Amino acid sequence: HVAVCDAACSVLPLAWLLGAGFIKSPLSQKRLTQDSVELYCEAIGTPIPEIQWWFEGNEPNETYAQLWDGARQDRVRINATYNLHSTSTISITNLTSDDSGMYECRASNDPDRNHLSKSPKVKWIRSQANVFVIERPDIKAQVTGVSGKLVLACNMTGQYLPIQGHEWMHGDKILQTDADASAFTSYTIEGKIEEHSGVYECVYKTNPVIKGHLNISVPPQVMVYKKSEHGNEGDTGVLICKCNSFPPVTSWVWYKHGQEVSPIINGSGRYIIKSSGNKTELRILKLNIEEDSGDYHCNATNAYGQGSATVSLRVRSRLAALWPFLGIVAEVLVLVTIIFIYEKRRKPDEVLDGKSNATNHKDKNVRQRNAN
Ligand SMILES: *[C@@H]1O[C@H](CO)[C@@H](O)[C@H](O)[C@H]1NC(C)=O
Ligand SMILES: *[C@@H]1O[C@H](CO)[C@@H](O)[C@H](O)[C@H]1NC(C)=O
Ligand SMILES: *[C@@H]1O[C@H](CO)[C@@H](O)[C@H](O)[C@H]1NC(C)=O
Ligand SMILES: *[C@@H]1O[C@H](CO)[C@@H](O)[C@H](O)[C@H]1NC(C)=O
Ligand SMILES: *[C@@H]1O[C@H](CO)[C@@H](O)[C@H](O)[C@H]1NC(C)=O
Ligand SMILES: *[C@@H]1O[C@H](CO)[C@@H](O)[C@H](O)[C@H]1NC(C)=O
Ligand SMILES: *[C@@H]1O[C@H](CO)[C@@H](O)[C@H](O)[C@H]1NC(C)=O
Ligand SMILES: *[C@@H]1O[C@H](CO)[C@@H](O)[C@H](O)[C@H]1NC(C)=O
Numbered sequence: 001h002v003a004v005c006d007a008a009c010s011v012l013p014l015a016w017l018l019g020a021g022f023i024k025s026p027l028s029q030k031r032l033t034q035d036s037v038e039l040y041c042e043a044i045g046t047p048i049p050e051i052q053w054w055f056e057g058n059e060p061n062e063t064y065a066q067l068w069d070g071a072r073q074d075r076v077r078i079n080a081t082y083n084l085h086s087t088s089t090i091s092i093t094n095l096t097s098d099d100s101g102m103y104e105c106r107a108s109n110d111p112d113r114n115h116l117s118k119s120p121k122v123k124w125i126r127s128q129a130n131v132f133v134i135e136r137p138d139i140k141a142q143v144t145g146v147s148g149k150l151v152l153a154c155n156m157t158g159q160y161l162p163i164q165g166h167e168w169m170h171g172d173k174i175l176q177t178d179a180d181a182s183a184f185t186s187y188t189i190e191g192k193i194e195e196h197s198g199v200y201e202c203v204y205k206t207n208p209v210i211k212g213h214l215n216i217s218v219p220p221q222v223m224v225y226k227k228s229e230h231g232n233e234g235d236t237g238v239l240i241c242k243c244n245s246f247p248p249v250t251s252w253v254w255y256k257h258g259q260e261v262s263p264i265i266n267g268s269g270r271y272i273i274k275s276s277g278n279k280t281e282l283r284i285l286k287l288n289i290e291e292d293s294g295d296y297h298c299n300a301t302n303a304y305g306q307g308s309a310t311v312s313l314r315v316r317s318r319l320a321a322l323w324p325f326l327g328i329v330a331e332v333l334v335l336v337t338i339i340f341i342y343e344k345r346r347k348p349d350e351v352l353d354g355k356s357n358a359t360n361h362k363d364k365n366v367r368q369r370n371a372n
Contacts, residue, residue, distance in 0.1 A: 019122065020045035020107045023085065026129035030208050032136040036093040039129055041105035044085040049109035051080055051088040052124075057101040064104070072099070092131075100133045134161065139212035141202065150193055153186040154202035154212040161210075167203040175200075194218050197246040219305030221245040222298060228312045231292075232320075237284040239311045241298035244278050249300040252280035257295035257310070264296075287315045 024042035031037050043049045053067040067090065069078040080088040086107065092099055110122040137160040142153045152168070165179040168187040176187050185204075189196045197218040204210040225240035243249050252275040254264040266273040270285040280300075284292055293315045299308040319326075 020049035020109045020125055022105075022107065022125065022127050024087075025127040026103060026105050028130040028132075030132045030134060031095050032134055032208055032210065033095055033097060034136055035095050035133075035208070036091060037095060037099075037131055038089055038091045039103055039105070039131075040087070040089050041107070041127060042085060042087045043105075043107035043125075045107070045109040047109050048082050048084070049086050049107040050082075050113065051086050052106045053078060053088070053090045054104040054106060055101055056104070057098070062101070067103075095131075095133045097133050097135060100131060102128055102130055104128045134208075135159070137161075137210060139202070139204075139210065141212040141214045143214055143216060145193070150189040150196065150216065151186055152189070152200055152202070152214050152216075153184070154204075154214075156183040156204060156210070156212075160204075161206040164205040166205065169201040169203060170198055189216075194221050194245065197221070199246065215246065217247055217304050218245050220249050220300035220302050220307035222300050222307040222309040224298075224309045224311045226311070228314060230314050230316060231284075231287045232316050233287055233289055233318045235287055237287050237292065237313055237315070239282040239284075239296055239298075239313060240279065241300070241309050241311070242279050243300050243307065245307075247302050247304065248277040249275075249280075249302050251275075251301045253299045253301075254280070254282045255297045255299065257297065260297070284313075289315045289317060 020043050022041065022043050024040060026039035026041050029037055029039075039053075041051055041053075043051055054064050055067050056062055056064050067076055067078065070076065072092070075093050077091045077093075078088060079091075080086065088105065090103065105127045106124040107127075108122065108124040112118045112121065113124065138157050140155045140157060142155075144151050144153070154166075156163075160183060163181045163183070165177065165181075166185040167174055168176040168185075178185070185202055187200070187202070193216065197216045200214045200216065202212045202214070204212075220243045222241050222243045225242060229237060229239055231237040239254075241252070252273070254271075254273060255262075256264060264271050264273065264282065272283040272285070274281045274283070280298055282296060282298070293313060295310050295312045297308050297310050299306060
């Protein structure tokens with residue numbers, strides 16, 4: 001619809017002269033208490049029409065009342081834009097059952113539209129949507145450990161909507177799904193609890209969808225990025241620890257092995273520490289063989305306890321990095337020397353041979369001459 005207007009509006013602005021028209025109407029929706037709802041309305045016309053929102057509750061004595069930005073203890077927000085056409089979004093947060101009712105989007109561009117005594121020539125046009133707010137059912141969520149296994153269970157109590165099935169989720173991952181209509185659903189985790197920490201959800205396939213939350217919380221499960229790090233003397237050493245368990249780490253502390261009494265302080269000496277929720281990085285500037293080689297511990301703390309890991313740092317001498325190169329240089333030098341010496345020893349012999357031949361030749365000539 002929008003595309004049609006965008007093309008048509010610019011070409012034929014006269015087509016809507018005075019008359020306002022909707023190009024998007026609000027849609028009826030079902031929501032649970034404490035949820036939020038958004039209704040959207042879009043109108044065109046020349047001049048650009050004004051959009052208002054009105055409400056009529058379900059009680060028989062209720063009358064239409066206009067809604068404004070900040071109404072209902074600030075739970076109502078209205079965001080309107082008037083640019084080529086008019087758009088307006090009304091959003092209501094933390095819904096209660098009193099918010100159930102009919103919501104009306106009204107649009108008009110008649111200059112007399114808000115005049116108190118004159119009735120406008122062109123009436124407000126209206127578009128309505130119903131919002132149903134359903135009491136949120138209570139979900140009892142429970143985690144129990146049974147013989148090394150972890151059972152997550154959700155039980156929906158009180159009055160509830162028809163259930164078309166369940167889903168168990170961990171983040172974005174769907175772990176289990178079924179089409180049962182029961183109010184009770186469970187999911188079993190096999191293996192170590194530590195490896196399965198996180199936020200889990202049981203999802204009831206109802207309209208609207210109802211979810212229960214369960215947390216599996218463990219002390220930090222710290223891992224190293226690399227068990228041992230190597231650095232050259234004078235370079236910067238980087239040691240990294242990670243922790244992806246739940247809940248996130250609240251504080252990271254680094255210790256050098258043998259100096260556990262005092263943690264490494266960020267900014268002191270040649271140390272720089274950078275920590276975020278699930279990662280910490282210790283940088284040691286200008287590595288020194290004697291002072292910096294050794295084991296380092298990263299200790300993590302969260303509300304459920306502590307965890308740590310160890311990284312060992314080996315600092316090599318600058319020369320160590322040069323050894324292979326120096327080896328090759330030495331090898332070349334030895335070869336060159338050998339060749340040089342060999343050449344030196346061979347050359348004089350050849351020269352001597354040449355001379356002796358020459359003398360022999362001369363001798364011959366002499367002898368021949370003598371013979372003549
Ligand atoms: C409508 O009547 C109910 C009681 O039946 C009352 O609580 C409510 O305030 C009334 N609403 C209006 C708008 O008069
Ligand atoms: C109002 O709506 C416009 C366009 O839809 C959006 O860019 C803007 O962020 C909204 N403002 C608020 C306060 O929500
Ligand atoms: C939502 O409304 C209830 C009362 O209806 C109130 O107790 C609760 O604090 C509100 N929650 C938020 C996030 O405003
Ligand atoms: C679910 O909750 C209801 C009401 O509290 C209880 O009667 C029922 O036994 C529970 N179901 C299970 C499987 O625990
Ligand atoms: C689960 O963890 C979240 C934080 O990610 C917290 O907001 C919520 O209250 C926790 N729920 C329970 C039942 O502990
Ligand atoms: C350590 O200090 C640097 C700046 O000196 C800062 O950027 C960094 O956030 C600090 N790290 C921690 C864990 O406080
Ligand atoms: C945790 O680490 C992952 C990468 O491994 C990252 O994408 C994510 O944003 C981190 N979460 C927090 C809370 O720092
Ligand atoms: C750091 O972790 C190690 C290994 O788990 C532990 O022995 C040490 O006590 C911890 N240090 C502190 C200060 O908690």
